Amino acid sequence: MSLKITSTRNTTGEIYERYNEISCRPTVKDHKAKEKICKSFQRSLKHWLPIDRSLKILDVACGEGALLTFLKEKGYKNLSGFDISEQNVAICHELGLTFVQKFNAEQLNKFRDVEKYDVIFALDILEHLPKQSANKFIKQIREKLKPNGCLVIQTPNMGSIFSCLCRYNDLTHEFGVTEHSLLHLLLLGGFDANKVEIKPQWSASTVLGRFKETYLCLLHQLIFIAEGAGRPRIPTKNLMARAYRS
Template sequence: MNQRAPGFYGTYASHKGYVTPQVGPKQVARLDAEIWGPAECSPSHSFLEIGCGTGAFLAYLRGKGVRRVLGIDHDPALAKVIPEAARDDFICRDVWEVLADESLGRFDRIVLLDVLEHFEASDALRLLQSLRGRLADGGRVVIKVPNAGSPWGLSYQYGDLTHRTAFAPISVRQLADAAGFAAPLLYGQRQGSTRRRLTDALVCRLLSWALLNPPEIWGANLYAVLQVKP
């Protein structure tokens, strides 16, 4: 993580109000649609989550029957709130140390949810380049960032003073290409109930018709699935 704002990171636990996440059927269905399906995941895959936070995705993976899971984060306060099912999968360790540790082997899927925006662009590039050395053959990287290409994403991007870089679809493509990845699969996060999603889709379709330069992706948060260039 970028530590140029130590005062903000030092109070992150109190600001975020860390609590143990509950991963129920709704959360499972959402993660199935947002990550498991698009990234073509399998219980036989190994997973590394960088910046795992309170461990919701780690617990989700355990619930899917994944056997090899590793979650890392730089905040030791998180150890107390990681769900019990995933507690042994969490380590508090610097990301650069982890990526340099050859003993950890390679992973089929590497996941970064709400992480890259905390890095300067040059460090985000260095991070993605380093991930290539931790990917197994045919492996994929899954990223989620606030979508600064959409007006709905700006509150996510600028609502946290530890964020350093804003990403839009075009800049995610630029970053992926520079890091040695093929053109990524990009899609917006689908939030809310079915009724709200339908209403949102209708409004965005109308706005896309009415505006001269509508966003490529309207979703407030942006997903990308990356594979190394052939």
């Protein structure tokens, strides 16, 4: 997660300084948590992972290094990443991800100067940016991509029945998008509508998890049946988007 912090006295700044202490989230340092997290990534990203494992990949706001660890173990060799939290960077280094740096995602255009990437992952970061900065952030990512390079986004789905909980369950969340407004944001950022794909984030790795996903689909259809043609089609808590630079 990344956000420009001008003072550690504000709420967001204090949370980022003590993020791991406050969130108490399991990390891939824990073997059981790692197994579950990697299975989740395998399901949600399996069709979007590049075949060529030598491509240059950047993980924006890499957190505790879960995705980078997953990619490293899948054989991807040309990885980069950064995060605003010193605690998260320290955890990444403990995991052997010594290339991870402390950096602000809102200044992405200054990261490693003119270096460009084949794939940029921006998972669980968009919702932490002020809405006024979101378009600039997407434009900066596009400029960091090589021609035909790919951006992969994951962000909470405000069209989900869990949208209110997702939006306000984290004090650092600033705004949210639906499948429609996410597409609009990507178009504003310079991506071509014909090269954008938005899909549900199915990530369950157990039989019980799959059952919950089926239940969620049914419940979503029942709740939004009165909305008609304008109803949200994607029921999952998170949206995933893939966009290619023309």
